[in-house]
Amino acid sequence: MTDLHRLSIRELSEGLKQAQFSSRELTEHYLKRIAKIDPKVKSYVTVTAEQALIEADAADVALKSGHAHALAGIPLAHKDIFCTQGIKTTAGSKMLDNFISPYDATVVAKAKAAGLVTLGKVNMDEFAMGSTSESSYFGATGNPWALDHVPGGSSGGSAAAVAADLAPIATGTDTGGSIRQPASFCGLTGLKPTYGRVSRFGMIAYASSLDQGGPMARSAEDCAYLMNVIAGHDAKDSTSVNKEVDDYVANLNGTAVKGLRIGIPKQYFNVAGLDADVKARVEESLKKLEEMGAILVEIDLNMTEAYVPTYYLIAPAEASSNLSRFDGVRYGYRCENPVDLMDLYKRSRSEGFGAEVQRRILIGTYALSAGYYDAYYVKAQKVRRLIQQDFLKAFENVDVIAAPSAPTTAYKIGANLSPTEMYLGDIYTLAVNLAGLPAINAPIGFDKDSLPVGLQLIGNYWSESQLLSIVHQYQQNTDWHTKRAAIAEENA
Template sequence: MTDLHRLSIRELSEGLAGAKFSSRELTEHYLKRIEKIDAQVQSYVTVTAEQALAQADAADAAIKAGHATALTGVPIAHKDIFCTQGIKTTAGSKMLDNFISPYDATVVAKGKAAGLVTLGKVNMDEFAMGSTSESSYFGATKNPWALDHVPGGSSGGSAAAVAADLAPFATGTDTGGSIRQPASFCGLTGLKPTYGRVSRFGMIAYASSLDQGGPMARSAEDCAYLMNVMAGHDAKDSTSVEKDVDNYVANLNGTSVKGLRIGIPKQYFNVQGLDADVKARVEESLKKLEEMGATLVEIDLTMTDAYVPTYYLIAPAEASSNLSRFDGVRYGYRCEDPKDIMDLYKRSRSEGFGKEVQQRILIGTYALSAGYYDAYYVKAQKVRRLIQQDFLKAFESVDVIAAPSAPTTAYRIGANLSPVEMYLGDIYTIAVNLAGLPAINAPVGFDKDNLPVGLQLIGNYWSESQLLSVVHQYQQATDWHTKRAAIAEENA
C-alpha cells in the first residue's frame, strides 16, 4: 500500500488489528518516506531504523498473540527533549550532542508499553528556547507548507514531521506555546495539557513550573489516542498530579457544542501586530462554531499587557537555574584543554550553548541576583497569580476561551526578528502556561500565501476531554485538518 501515511490513527489501529498490513510494512513505509523527503524538511535529528523495525516485529507478534493495545505497532516520532535509553538525546544543543541517555523518559516508556514504534528523534529549538526551530545546533527545520518558512518552535521538528507525513503523530513540549504555535504554523492539531497531567520525568527541563508534554497530530481524534498513553500520575515527577485519567478517545463526542459558551477576549482581537488574514480565519471558525450551536460571549481579560514581561522574567530565571547543571564536568560537551576549573566552566558553557540560550540564562541570572530578586522575580510571581485569577474569573461565565494561536502565520527562515518581536509572537500562548491551563490548536484555514492559520481554545483545569471533543466536532463539520502540503503528497 502506497498511501499508508494518509490513514488516521484509528484507521492505522484498525488496519493493524485486522491484518490489512503489518507493523513492519507500516514502519518500513515511513522509514522510506523519511529517507526520500526529510533531506528537504530536516525534521529528524536521529532516525532509529534498526530499533524501529525490531519494535515493529515485536508489535506484530503481540498483535498475533492477542496482546495488543489500540496503538500497538503504530509509529511515532519523539521530540529530542525526551530521554531515550541508548539513543542520543540532544535537546537541539551542541551541549548534549554526545549524550546518550541511560534511561527512558516516562512519556517514552509509556509509549513503549503501549507498543508504539519509535521512528526517531525530531529537531527543536535549543533547549526549547525559541519559536522558529532555527536555534537548533543541527540547523533549521523547514515548514512543509513552504520550505523557505519556519515550522514554528520549539517543537518545530515534531510539527514538520507530522505535516510532511514522516510520522503519524509526535510528542511535543509546551513551555510558552511550543506545541500550539508550531501546530498553528504547520496546519496541525496540538494539545497543551493542564500542568501536572503528563509526566515531566526524563523531559529535559527548560522552565520547570511551565513545561508540559503533549501530543501533536493531524486531528483531535489522533491527539486523543496519544493522550490516552501520555496522561497520568507518575511518582517519579513531584509535579505530576494524582487524578483519574479520562478515556479521551471515548469522550470525543462527550461535549455538546450546542450551548457551549465560548469566551471572546476583546483585548486579544485588538492586539497590535495581529495579521488581518489570521484574524479573519479565526473569526470564520468561531462563526462556524456558532452555527453549530455555540454561544459567543465577549469577556474581559485585564492582564493581557502583563503576559510577555511576566513570562520573560519567570522562564529565563528557571532556565538559568535548570541549565546550571551543564558545566562540562559530569556529562555533555566539555571544552578542549582547559587551563583550570574556571576556564573549564566558562568555555564549556560559552562553546556548548547557542546565542538564544546564553541570552536567556543571562536574563534569568540577573533577575535572580541579590539586588533584583524581589524587584523582578518575586514581583513577576505575584503578577502570575493575578493572570491566573483573571482566567478563573472568566471561566465563571464561559466554558472555553477562544484566541488565535499566533498573531501571524509562519515567518520566513532568516527573518532575523528582534528578541522583542519574537517574544511578542507568543502573546496568545504564554499566559496559558503561567496559569497552568490546558489549550489546543486547531487548523482553521490559510492566509493569502497559503500558510496555515490556527484557532486556540483555552479550557479550565483538567478539561482536556472537553477541548478535544469540541475540536473533534468542529473537524467533523470542516476539512481544514485533512489538507496536506504538496511535499506530503509525495509517495515513497
C-alpha cells in the same frame, strides 16, 4: 500500500488488528518516506531505523496474540527533549550532541509499553528556547507548506514531521506555546495539557513550573489516542498530579457544542501585530462554531499586557537554574584543554550553548541576583497569580476561551526577528503556561500565501476531554485538518 501515511490513527489501528498490513510494513513505509523526503524538510535529528524495525516485529507478535494495545505497531516521533535509553538525546544543543541517555523518559516508556514504534528524535529550538526551530545546533527545519518558512518552535521538528507525513503522530512540549504555535504554523492539531497531567520525568527541563508534554497530530481524534497513552500520574515526577485520567477517545463526542459558551477576549483581537488574514480565519471558525450551536460571549482579560514581561522573567530565571548543571564536568560538551576549573566552566558553557540560550540564562541570572530578586522575580510571581485569577474569573461565565494561536502565520527562515519581536509573537500562548491551564490548537484555514492559520481554545483545569471533543466535532464539520502540503503528497 503506497498511501498508508494518509490513514488516521484509528484506521491504522484497525488495519493492523485486521492484518491488512503489518507493523513492519507500516514502519518501513515511514522509514522510506523519511529517507526520501526528510533531507528537504530536515525534521529528524536521529532516525532509529534498526530499533524501529525490532519494535515493529515485537508489535506484530503482540498483534497476532490478540492482546495488543490499541496503538501497538503504530510509529511515532519523539521531540529530542525526551530522554531515550541508548539513543542520542540532544535538546537541539551542541551541549548535548554526545549525550546518550541511560534511561527513558516516562512519556517514552509509556509509548513503548503500549507498543508504539519510535521512528526517531526530531528537531527543536535549543533547550526549547525559541519560536522558529532556527536556534537548533542542527540547523533550521523547513515548514512542509513552504520549505523556506519556519515550522514554528520549539516543537518545530515534531510539527514538520507530522505535516510532511514523516510520522503519524509526535510528542511535543509546551513551555510558552511550543506545541500550539508550531501546530498552528503547520496546519495541525496540538494539545497542551493541564500542568501535571503528563509526566515531566526524563523531559529535559527548560522552565520547570511551565513545561508540559503533549501530543501533536492531524486531528483531535489522533491526539486523543496518544493522550490515552501518555497522560497520568507518575511518582517519579513531583509535579505530576494524582488525578483520574479520562478515556479521551471515548469522550470525543462527550461535550455538547450546542449551548457551549465560548469567551472572546476583546483585548486579544486588538493586539498590535495581529495579521488581518489570521483575524479573519479565526472569526470564520468562531462563526462556524456558532452555527453548530455555540454561544459567543465577549469577555475581559485585563492582564493581557502583562503576559510577555511576566513570562520572560519567570522562564529565564528557571532556565538559569536548570541549565547550571551543564558545566562540562559529568556529561555533555566539554571544552578542550582547560587551564583550570573556572576555564572549564566558562568555555564549556560559552562554546556549548547557543546565543538564545545564553541570552535567557543571563536574563534569568540577573533577575535572580541579590538586589533584583524582589524587584523582578518575586514581582513577576505575584503578577502570575493575577493572570491566573483573571482566567478563573472568566471561567465563571464561559466554558472555554477562544483566541488566535499566533498573531501571524509562519515567518520566513532567516527573517532575523529581534528577540523582542519573537517574544511578542507568543502573546496568545504564554499566559496558558503561566496559569497552568490546558489549551489546544486546531487548523482553521490559510492566509493569502497559503500558509496555515490556527485557532486556540483554552479550557479550565483538567478539561482536556472537553477541548478535544469540541475540536473533534468542529473537524467533523470542516475539512481543514485533512489538507496536506504538496510535499506530504509525494510518494517514497
